Amino acid sequence: MGDAYFGFYLMAMGSGRSRSPQRLSEMLSAAGFGDIQQRPTRIPLQTGLLVARCSGA
Numbered sequence: 665m666g667d668a669y670f671g672f673y674l675m676a677m678g679s680g681r682s683r684s685p686q687r688l689s690e691m692l693s694a695a696g697f698g699d700i701q702q703r704p705t706r707i708p709l710q711t712g713l714l715v716a717r718c719s720g721a
Contacts, residue, residue, distance in 0.1 A: 669710075670682050685702050685712060685714060688714055689702075689714065689716075692714070692716045696718065696719045696720050697716035697717060697718060697719060698716065698717055698719045699716065699717040700714060700715070700716040701714070701715050701716075702714055703715055
C-alpha cells in the first residue's frame with residue numbers, strides 16, 4: 665500500500681522514484697555502508713525501516 669501511494673506521489677511530483685528495500689540496500693552498500701538490516705515496523709504496509717552502519721570514518 666505504501667509503495668503504491670508513494671509511487672503515485674512521486675509520479676505526480678515529476679521527480680524521484682519508489683525503491684525496494686533490496687535496491688536501497690544495494691545503494692547503501694555501494695555508498696560504503698555495511699551490516700544492512702531490515703527491521704520490522706508496527707505498520708509494515710505503510711512504512712519500512714532499514715538500519716545500516718557506516719563502514720568508514
